[in-house]
Amino acid sequence: xxxxxxxxxxxxxxxxxSMTLLCAQDMNHEYMYWYxxxxxxxxxxxxxxxxxxxxxxxxxxxxYNVSRLKKQNFLLGLESAAPSQTxxxxxxxxxxxxxxxxxxxxxxGTRLSIL
Amino acid sequence: xxxxxxxxxxxxxxEGRISILNCDYTNSMFDYFLxxxxxxxxxxxxxxxxxxxxxxxxxxxxxVFLNKSAKHLSLHIVPSQPGDSAVxxxxxxxxxxxxxxxxxxxxxxxxxxxxx
Numbered sequence: 709x710x711x712x713x714x715x716x717x718x719x720x721x722x723x724x725x726s727m728t729l730l731c732a733q734d735m736n737h738e739y740m741y742w743y744x745x746x747x748x749x750x751x752x753x754x755x756x757x758x759x760x761x762x763x764x765x766x767x768x769x770x771x772y773n774v775s776r777l778k779k780q781n782f783l784l785g786l787e788s789a790a791p792s793q794t795x796x797x798x799x800x801x802x803x804x805x806x807x808x809x810x811x812x813x814x815x816x817g818t819r820l821s822i823l
Numbered sequence: 824x825x826x827x828x829x830x831x832x833x834x835x836x837x838e839g840r841i842s843i844l845n846c847d848y849t850n851s852m853f854d855y856f857l858x859x860x861x862x863x864x865x866x867x868x869x870x871x872x873x874x875x876x877x878x879x880x881x882x883x884x885x886x887v888f889l890n891k892s893a894k895h896l897s898l899h900i901v902p903s904q905p906g907d908s909a910v911x912x913x914x915x916x917x918x919x920x921x922x923x924x925x926x927x928x929x930x931x932x933x934x935x936x937x938x939x
Contacts, residue, residue, distance in 0.1 A: 712866070741926075750827070750912060750929030751867070766926065798866055809855050809874070809918045812927060814866030 710734050712815035714799050720821045721789045729784040729818050731799030738804040740782035741766075741812060742774060744795040751798060757782055758804070789822045796820070826850050827915050829930035838939050842900040846913030846930055849894065855918035857927070858887060858898050861910045870911075871898070874918075903937045910934045 715730045731740065738759050743751040753766030755774040763774045771793060773785045782801075786793060796819050800812040828847045836842045846856075854875040859867035873880040873887045873896065880887050886899045900907055913930040 748832075748931060750829075750914075750931045751927075752929070753926055756926065800866075809872065809916070811857055811869040811872060813869070814859075816864070816866045 712799055712801055712813055714797075714815035714818050716818060717816070718819050720823065721786075722823055723789060723791060725789050726785070726787050727789065728786075729797055729799075729820075731782045731784070731801075731815060733780055733782075733799075733801040733813075735801060735803070735813065736779070737801035737813075738779075739802045739812075740776065741800040741802075742772070742782065742784045743798045743800065744768065745798060745817075746795050754784065754797075791822045794820060794822045824849075825930075826853075827913055827928050827930040829911075829913055829933050831933050832931070833934040833936070835936045835938060836903045838905060838937055839902045842898075842903045842907065842935055842937070844898040844900075844911050844913075844933050844935065846896050846898075847894055848896075848915050850915070851891075851894065852917055853915040853928075855916045856887070856889060856896050857914045857916070858885075859912040859914060859929075860907075861912060861932070867912060900935075903935075905937050905939050908935055908937045 712733045741756040742754040757763045757776040760779045775783045796817045799815045802812040803810045857872040858870040860870045861867045889896045910932045912932045914927040
């Protein structure tokens with residue numbers, strides 16, 4: 709029972725390089741989210757999606773792009789990496805409960821360092 | 824402007840005693856609150872939640888209390904066990920406001936250490 713899987717787990721980039729973080733969930737959840745966590749901080753929402761083909765900005769979207777071409781996958785892209793984007797990135801998913809709140813399920817994170 | 828605050832970065836408790844983790848919020852429109860537990864090198868794991876229409880929710884050793892007038896919630900763990908040592912995040916949502924996305928606003932977390 710995989711749940712939410714993030715790829716890769718670790719990555720080191722040079723300033724200006726681009727990369728894509730992949731999130732895959734096998735729970736048939738409608739909603740997916742990307743967060744970043746910095747030292748001494750809570751998780752901050754970057755972008756989210758309420759369904760296949762839809763995306764929306766969260767609290768800290770600048771410098772990131774996302775795509776959700778398939779329901780089970782949510783991709784986070786860094787077009788030109790900056791040292792300020794050094795962080796741990798978490799993907800999460802949740803179902804769209806109509807009668808009761810559904811908690812988010814998280815992956816184990818991608819630790820990204822930008823030199 | 825931090826809407827969800829966990830003012831204690833760390834807490835140490837003796838095994839078998841009660842652990843009380845606190846969380847304050849500023850936005851009275853939040854209507855659902857959650858606690859997540861996080862071990863190092865792992866993602867947060869959902870622990871327990873409470874709707875704004877309740878003032879208490881219990882699940883085994885874990886109880887969450889909500890005081891809406893004070894905009895305060897707390898997580899009680901009784902009895903505390905060494906395996907409970909982790910970072911605990913409080914989160915809030917506008918779950919029933921019609922936003923539809925169930926976005927969460929997180930506090931900075933409290934690191935709980937349970938001493939054997």
